[in-house]
Amino acid sequence: MVELNSETLFNGAAAAVATVAALMFIVNVQFPYSPATKIALVLVFLAGIFLITQRTSDYQLTVLGYGVIVASGLALFFEVIGLFSAGTTPTVFGLLVIAGLLFALRTRLDEDSRFVSARQARYLLAAVAVFAALVLVVDVVSGGLVYELQPESEVEIAGQQEYRGESRIGSLVVSNPTPLPERVETPRYEACAAGNWSAYDPPSPEGEPEREASLHANVQSGYDEHVLPFGAERYPITVYVNGANVEGESFRIETTEECPDDGSGTPYIALFEVPEDRSYAYAV
Structure with a gap:
């Protein structure tokens, strides 16, 4: 004992x-x-x-x-x-x-x-x-991992009725040039409706202000993932479009520094990186 x-x-x-x-x-x-x-x-x-x-x-x-x-x-x-x-x-x-x-x-x-x-x-x-x-x-x-954004040239919007239908607008390629495994910390990317999207604005309830079409991008990466030495991983970037009459429509994709203020011209999707220390709000 x-x-x-x-x-x-x-x-x-x-x-x-x-x-x-x-x-x-x-x-x-x-x-x-x-x-x-x-x-x-x-x-x-x-x-x-x-x-x-x-x-x-x-x-x-x-x-x-x-x-x-x-x-x-x-x-x-x-x-x-x-x-x-x-x-x-x-x-x-x-x-x-x-x-x-x-x-x-x-x-x-x-x-x-x-x-x-x-x-x-x-x-x-x-x-x-x-x-x-x-x-x-x-x-x-x-050093560490190398992140490369590879956007699509255009996207056809998927159906919005099932599982908040998301459409693929690009890929994030994460490469590891080092001899050690590295933990993935994906940058934050967002998308916004650039150009004139008035034809796709969702209906507003009676008595409420008019709503505008809005977008939300998402990098489809898992939790606590790693890239092995001298390897690479590809993560899809998808967008959800909260708008009317967008199913089956095609929009070009442009990478920008931030969401453009211009609301005229052909509608397109602006894809940009959001700094970690900055919040980005989007309408729902």
């Missing part, structure tokens, strides 16, 4: 806090660099915990340290699985491999529940730290 004393309390609290901190960093922190750098930093942390477990003469601290490593290692495994969008089969296979390694590692423990000497653990920490530093340097020097 474990004896509950001040030493047990502090050991348990330290292990709990270290585990929670590692899990939060792995799962919740939106790291500004490549996921590979994030993983490397977590490995440095785990190597530091491993060094503590191999140096201490406190059996209880050693066991708790192993618990921190196993819990954090599992979270890191699922982070890698998500990074490469692996399915159920690779996930299950990976978990079985981890289980086998844990059983095998148990046979490597000496009488003091240690795997290696303190000196070897220090060498391991130094090697992992050097590796993490190299990954960080490569990450910073190689």
